[in-house]
Amino acid sequence: MSNNKFYIQLPMDFSYSECLKFLCRSDLECLFSVENEQIYFPLEVEKSIFLIRLFYRPQRLWIEILKGDDLTDFGKREIKTYILDWLDIKRDLTDFNKMAKKDKLLKPLAKRYNGLRLIGIPNFLEAISWAIIGQQINLTFAYTLKKRLVENYGKVVVHEERKFYLFPKAKVIAQLTEADLRPMQFSRSKIKYLTGVAQAIVDGKISKSQLSKMPYEDAKVELIKLKGIGGWSADYVLMKCMRCLDAFPISDVGLHNAIKFQLGQKDKPTIEEIEKMALPWKGWKSYVIFYFWHSLIKK
Template sequence: MHIQIPIPEHFSYKECLWYLDRGFDECLYTIKNERIYKAVSINGQKALLEISATANALQISKLTAGAMPELAVVDYVNSWFDLERNLSGFYALAANDPLLNQLMPKYTGLRLIGINDLFEALCWSVIGQQINLKFAYKLKRALVERFGSYEDFEGHRYFYFPSPEELSAATKEDLLSIQFSRQKADYILKLAEVFAESKICKSELQQLSLSEAVVQLSTLHGIGTWTANYVAMRCLRFMDAFPMGDAGLQNAIRSLWGQKEKPTMVQLQQLSKQWSGWQAYATLFLWRSLSERTDAI
């Protein structure tokens, strides 16, 4: 299977590769020679994809045998790279915004790379709570390699994120043995239970308003307002999601303002109003401005 997806306006494969390949120990895809290799699971069907880019299109090849339909692959890649979103409104807003207009010439074409699977997005958000990114990636790799399935291809092993059913079979002691805290182990196992019993649905959450979705997500064990907004950005694709309590976001604003103190909640609320409808992309570009520091997940 060989597929081409036309590249939309305001898209840079180079900037998206930066987001995906920031030097962390990522276990769910591999980047080599500007090609992305990722094992994907869609409605129970699995495949290993290779993604590359020409000047005008993303090129996708399915490297392993299987019955995954071409349309499902296209939908997955479109969603992962947020390719179908018209960003003209955001670029017009940013051009006239004192903060964002400092960033656009540097990072034009960056897209909000997603986490398509809601269970994975929530688990990753829980893993990253109150620890540095290096350790968060270490925990994720330990979880994935212990409980996830995989594809072997040309001497390399490509992992799938564990399903709720796979993680439901784990015990708290299993997670403690791979350096999860007791609290995070409890959160992850409760999430697995909720998803294994189909008590939450991504498509239903996407039909709600952001505030309604945040309330629903916040009923889950271990999911607070920051985590709910982060998942709303990267998985549910609410463009008005704004994790204003995020330290990286606040540091980026402080730096661009040339201040010693972080912005206050009142200032953040005012910025959110300025960026109405595009808070998620404003957050993404502010995170990008941290560059080598990469404080955001």
């Protein structure tokens, strides 16, 4: 059983504690859990489900398989790939930090959160669904809705009397009705958007691999064709799932508030003002907004 524990070598400027802080931002998170600075989450690889624990030792992120079939070398590689993507471990932040240092607004954030990675959502359907769920409601309520969806329609893994959930499959969400989701307090429009997107994925009309071959602008156009996906949601998915470094949901109210606080102003900035201040951020706009979001986390 020596095959159930392996590790990823971490770059110097990786801050496990800042990443953990982001992962801990809601007590209602249901797709992973953080305890004693360890991250627990289930992952489906090659049709079998593994329960994984991550923990940190200097310059190493250890991966331990707590539950699941025997791991092949292929499966092991898949799990590593997933984690590298999720925590954006391979990203070289040298240029980002260099740019941030010269930027009045960013400098304190980049210093305070040095080594923070843009925590992603590798699962395409989950990323889109989370964008839809988060539209126009406060984050606490959004987490509550996601939890209800996941706990009712996602696969569950039980380990030491604790339940761990996977995000529901597109095939399952595509079949849901108002009778299923209205009692969980999803709005009629969110239900339509969620099932519609899931159906589009089932039908092969859109996929992560297809989008990944397109330039940012084209991928954004494709996403916006989906009912319920506007500019904000498209950019959200492009930054959290497709890893486009210049995806920038500029209309985001969280961003507006974060900039307001950072500038110590009474009013939120206008879109035009943000566009102007974002000029030097080119190449790293998704990282910039992520750092601003991070600054909103209440201790």
